[in-house]
Amino acid sequence: MIDLYTWPTPNGFKVSILLEELGLSYNVIPIDINKGDQFEPDFLKISPNNKIPAIVDPEGPGEHPYALFESGAILIYLAEKTSKLLPTEPSERYQTIQWLMFQMGGVGPMLGQAHHFRSYAPEPIAYAIDRYTKEAGRLYGVLDRHLAEQEYLAGAYSIADIATYPWLRSYERQGQNLADFPHVQRWFNAIGERPAVQKGLAVLADRVRQGPIDEQARAVLFGDKQYQGSGS
Incomplete structure (x- = not known):
């Protein structure tokens, strides 16, 4: 175990x-x-x-x-x-790893900073709030354009989706509205309905x-x- x-x-x-x-x-x-x-x-x-x-x-x-x-x-x-949940065929494998790295290097750090400065900083810092809220919106836009072309981040459901989904659950605290990103919203709702996701959460x-x-x-x-x- x-x-x-x-x-x-x-x-x-x-x-x-x-x-x-x-x-x-x-x-x-x-x-x-x-x-x-x-x-x-x-x-x-x-x-x-x-x-x-x-x-x-x-x-x-x-x-x-x-x-x-x-x-x-x-x-x-x-x-x-x-x-x-991680393909072995090289092109599919690296598509998955690519989007996993996108989450690790972009989505997590930047959305985390947006959340921090909007909710946890001891005093409001307008520059930081503006910078990270806008960067969060930019990353949501990247995801939305990509998900307009396929169901999940790497085509089939994978560890890339599992890595990204939990970070988007606090979209309101990151200053975002899922309705502004309809393809992300569709993807977000589909993942949230999975029984294993609900158990993991x-x-x-x-x-x-x-x-x-x-x-x-x-x-x-x-x-x-x-x-x-x-x-x-």
């Missing part, structure tokens, strides 16, 4: 959704990022960048336990382990933050502790 170290965030949901889609058994180990669990020594041995999600597969390469961090790497690993759903972030969580998430021992 795979150990999943996670918290109910977009990156965490990527892996729980994929595990459900693949039908793999897994054990959820909550890492409360609001309280600082991500800085505990035992977790840092698995995820040295102090980020969730991470996994430990007891039947990894060579049938030995195998720890892995970084959500994109985990998605590729699990897809290859099961030979599902239910993982630790009772731990989702309700209301504004408190000062303790703010200090842990955005304060100096995350830089301790970084060498900076």
Whole structure:
């Protein structure tokens, strides 16, 4: 049984959704990022960048336990382990990886910044809000134009869709309206109806933050502790 170290965030949901889609058994180990669990020594041995999600597969390469961090790497690993949701034919495979990298390098970081400056920054910074809201809209536009031509990001449903979908669930907090992106909206609704997606999103759903972030969580998430021992 795979150990999943996670918290109910977009990156965490990527892996729980994929595990459900693949039908793999897994054990959820909550890492409360609001309280600082991500800085505990035992977790840092698995995820040295102090980020969730991470996994430990007891039947990894060579049938030995195998720890892995970084959500994109985990998605590729699990897809290859099961030979599902990542094509083996080269052109289809790299279409999938291409859109996975688009999520990892663009959608996640930029939408995350839009969300941060619109909701979590201790004081409003007009330049940052404007910059990241516009960049979020640009990325939604890229997705919308692409999805006008095919059902899913890489043609068939894949880890690229699983990686991207959780990040778009907070579109309103990113300053976006799905009605402005009809092809994204069609894709978004179709994925949200999948039973495995619904089960994956239910993982630790009772731990989702309700209301504004408190000062303790703010200090842990955005304060100096995350830089301790970084060498900076």
